[in-house]
Amino acid sequence: MPNVAFINGAFVPLADAKVSIEDRGFQFGDGIYEVIRTYHGRPFSLDAHLARLDRSARALNLTQPYSRADWTQHVLEGIKRAAYPEAKVYIQITRGVAPRDHAYSDDATPTVVMTVREFHPLDRSIQATGVDAMTTEDIRWGRCDIKSVNLLANVLARQQVKHAQVFEAILVNAGFVTEGAVSNVMVVQRGTVVTAPEGPRILSGVTRAVVLELALNEGLPVREQFVSQADLYAADEVFLTGTTVEVLAVVRIDGKTIGDGRPGPITQRLAASFTSRVG
Ligand code: PDD
Numbered sequence: 001m002p003n004v005a006f007i008n009g010a011f012v013p014l015a016d017a018k019v020s021i022e023d024r025g026f027q028f029g030d031g032i033y034e035v036i037r038t039y040h041g042r043p044f045s046l047d048a049h050l051a052r053l054d055r056s057a058r059a060l061n062l063t064q065p066y067s068r069a070d071w072t073q074h075v076l077e078g079i080k081r082a083a084y085p086e087a088k089v090y091i092q093i094t095r096g097v098a099p100r101d102h103a104y105s106d107d108a109t110p111t112v113v114m115t116v117r118e119f120h121p122l123d124r125s126i127q128a129t130g131v132d133a134m135t136t137e138d139i140r141w142g143r144c145d146i147k148s149v150n151l152l153a154n155v156l157a158r159q160q161v162k163h164a165q166v167f168e169a170i171l172v173n174a175g176f177v178t179e180g181a182v183s184n185v186m187v188v189q190r191g192t193v194v195t196a197p198e199g200p201r202i203l204s205g206v207t208r209a210v211v212l213e214l215a216l217n218e219g220l221p222v223r224e225q226f227v228s229q230a231d232l233y234a235a236d237e238v239f240l241t242g243t244t245v246e247v248l249a250v251v252r253i254d255g256k257t258i259g260d261g262r263p264g265p266i267t268q269r270l271a272a273s274f275t276s277r278v279g
Contacts, residue, residue, distance in 0.1 A: 006114035025094030029150030032056035088119040130249035131167035138171035157181035183242035187235035237264030
């Protein structure tokens with residue numbers, strides 16, 4: 001099955017999708033993105049992803065070339081063309097091609113790219129056992145709410161993850177947990193689900209919002225508040241949320257056991273409600 005690419009309005013084979021070396025995405029990381037996955041062939045929470053794409057575009061004064069309705073049509077068309085059992089849709093918009101200069105022209109024409117690739121869900125056994133994570137300093141900039149392609153700090157954190165042979169890096173800013181390098185982080189403290197508040201220090205995860213809603217529906221108390229690194233280690237349960245990880249228990253952090261070293265009851269409950277939500 002072909003990996004599908006979409007570039008500036010046209011579907012082309014991935015190998016033919018080329019962008020100029022003068023693209024500001026390449027030169028400056030001057031662009032934004034979204035990652036959406038399908039369940040049973042349908043994109044999950046597409047509207048929420050497209051709303052966040054709009055917010056990122058507005059925050060960077062980037063012209064959003066398509067309406068939500070246009071995007072919906074392109075995404076559905078891409079998924080149909082790729083015809084994978086499950087797909088991962090990647091959308092990227094950059095400020096376009098211009099001679100290199102940090103300041104940009106207000107009438108720049110954006111470069112718009114989308115790819116649709118096969119998505120391989122995590123092995124169910126990983127969900128049953130939970131994963132190891134490590135902490136690392138959050139060295140990112142002050143607008144982590146913008147889903148920018150400028151991902152250097154995340155790249156370095158994920159490289160540390162690879163070397164440490166753990167699953168995710170939990171980012172710590174001035175002693176407080178912000179989020180994961182590619183996920184949001186939630187902890188359970190005496191029955192309350194606690195996670196960092198929306199704002200410039202975290203990406204407002206689409207999965208995070210779904211899971212908080214599920215928690216409230218389950219009657220679980222929820223608190224949006226930063227948790228210290230010490231409280232992270234001492235939490236009853238820790239779990240990650242994200243498009244690629246869904247709801248995933250973290251059972252060890254920096255070699256320290258969380259709770260009893262197994263996915264806790266609230267994590268399991270939320271993972272089960274998430275599974276029924278996505279059908
Ligand atoms: N990342 N925080 C960060 C820093 C992320 O990069 C992501 C997702 C999330 C979770 O957001 P969501 O629930 O909307 O997927 C949180 C994507 C998958 C990526 O960069 O590939």
